[in-house]
Amino acid sequence: xxxxxxxxxxxxxxxxxxxxxxxxxxxxxxxxxxxxxxxxxxxxxxxxxxxxxxxxxxxxxxxxxxxxxxxxxxxxxxxxxxxxxxxxxxxxxxxxxxxxxxxxxxxxxxxxxxxxxxxxxxxxxxxxxxxxxxxxxxxxxxxxxxxxxxxxxxxxxxxxxxxxxxxxxxxxxxxxxxxxxxxxxxxxxxxxxxxxxxxxxxxxxxxxxxxxxxxxxxxxxxxxxxxxxxxxxxxxxxxxxxx
Ligand SMILES: O=P(O)(O)OC[C@H]1O[C@H](OP(=O)(O)OP(=O)(O)O)[C@H](O)[C@@H]1O
Ligand SMILES: Nc1ncnc2[nH]cnc12
Numbered sequence: 001x002x003x004x005x006x007x008x009x010x011x012x013x014x015x016x017x018x019x020x021x022x023x024x025x026x027x028x029x030x031x032x033x034x035x036x037x038x039x040x041x042x043x044x045x046x047x048x049x050x051x052x053x054x055x056x057x058x059x060x061x062x063x064x065x066x067x068x069x070x071x072x073x074x075x076x077x078x079x080x081x082x083x084x085x086x087x088x089x090x091x092x093x094x095x096x097x098x099x100x101x102x103x104x105x106x107x108x109x110x111x112x113x114x115x116x117x118x119x120x121x122x123x124x125x126x127x128x129x130x131x132x133x134x135x136x137x138x139x140x141x142x143x144x145x146x147x148x149x150x151x152x153x154x155x156x157x158x159x160x161x162x163x164x165x166x167x168x169x170x171x172x173x174x175x176x177x178x179x180x181x182x183x184x185x186x187x188x189x190x191x192x193x194x195x196x197x198x199x200x201x202x203x204x205x206x207x208x209x210x211x212x213x214x215x216x217x218x219x220x221x222x223x224x225x226x227x228x229x230x231x232x233x234x235x236x237x238x239x240x241x242x243x
Contacts, residue, residue, distance in 0.1 A: 056113060059109050062109055063106055066103075066106040066109070067236055067237060069099065070103060070237065073099055074089065074090060074093070074218065075088075075092060088218055088220070088239060090217055103132060103217065104132060104135050104139060107136050107215060107236070108139045110236075114213070114232070114234065115212060118140045119142045119184055119185040120143065121182050122137035122143070122144050122184075123184055123187070124146055124186075124187050125171070125186070125196055126146060126152070128190070129146075129188040133187045136187060146173075146177075147171045147172070147199075147203060148171070148172055149171065150169070150171070151172075153172050156175040158172065158173050160172075162196055162198065162199035164193055164195045165195075169196075171199045171200055171203060173207060179209075181209075183210050184210065184212060185212050185213060185214075186204060186213075186231075187214070188214075189217050190219070191214070191219050192220045194224075194225025197214055197216075197225070198228040201214070201231060212232075213232035213234065214233045215235075217235070218236070218238070218239055219233075219235035220238075
């Protein structure tokens, strides 16, 4: 269901998702970075006009090394937060200083490789997008702006409803948080159904931002969330592919 945006008005909650019973079996992440990102819809490389250190082969090989380090750290929990859901726990990355640095560097490399100009603003989604959005923004020389769950931001806000893998909710952004024409990258830890990210993207566009794309640490492939997004999507790791 595409997200709907409102001017700080309270809309009827969307329909509950039904994906829980169809969750595929537990399996470790399959962070086949290059093959994943070669698929349709991944960001094309724009490296040809870049300085040598930012050319595609150099970055791709460093990215491969970094994602290999990250792949073993994710944990899965069955039936959390509700029956049928396999919860992907990304917190071990942040518990380990070296892995944390690896993550930020991998995301930075991706953005350097993918875009001629870095974003003006990194938009992070409440709450796990706040774990690395600000650090990535600092590295990129960009500002950081939050998308928050409804009722947490003061002042005039735009609101969008959405449905996610295990629930439904509302996102808000402050109406002046992104200036018209600013280039925006939306970041979050996980894309599952894509409902959260699509709602965030719709808010960015409503504020007049130019949506450069979406960046995630992990994609739950079987839910095909990227189909809901109308800007390039990049994920470091993938998991829970149907076997
Ligand atoms: O692609 P979707 O199906 O929309 O699901 C992905 C979203 O779900 C999780 O957030 P959650 O709303 O659970 O909040 P949290 O970050 O506060 O834990 C996750 O961090 C993403 O934001
Ligand atoms: N399976 C999952 N694990 C962790 N976070 C999620 N957000 C949506 N689906 C999720």
